[in-house]
Amino acid sequence: AQSVSQHNHHVILSEAASLELGCNYSYGGTVNLFWYVQYPGQHLQLLLKYFSGDPLVKGIKGFEAEFIKSKFSFNLRKPSVQWSDTAEYFCAVIPVDSSYKLIFGSGTRLLVRP
């Protein structure tokens, strides 16, 4: 079955530290990839998406992600986090030629200490 794995369930960083959140998916075909963020008490917001082309994708708020097809990975990065980045981050995948369902990872809770 298709699945998305986010390796870190909880991450704690100090402000200005660099961030990398891992995401791996299990599907051998073409995929669309997404990162969503959910700030405390709010709904999910799209951070960035990858459909095709340059595997390094830049999103909002200084986030970027790199698609490595050979590793089935789509890791999220930010060079310097801020306290306001405290949120839960979800990686999601759409298997394009299969179900077209958006499959979410279990999420990573990021706490940034001032």
Next chain:
Amino acid sequence: DSGVTQTPKHLITATGQRVTLRCSPRSGDLSVYWYQQSLDQGLQFLIQYYNGEERAKGNILERFSAQQFPDLHSELNLSSLELGDSALYFCASSLSGAQFFGPGTRLTVL
């Protein structure tokens, strides 16, 4: 603001009852998706509608049903409610590709 609206924001009801959650997609989006988010289950895809027709089904219970109307708004009906149905219910819409989420309805079953 994603452009997706959901009503009501909060709903408190008793076990055994039935409720209806409403979602209006972004203008122009044909697809509507419903998700359930709870602490123990995480974010679970329930069902998708595309231009009025059911397109994909996820972990949706038989007690739950949904529909999408000609004006593209959607309703999720939850019946014979149980304590375990307490969760946040999100609706999302898309035209193609990325899904945009509404603010959610927080359902509390007492």
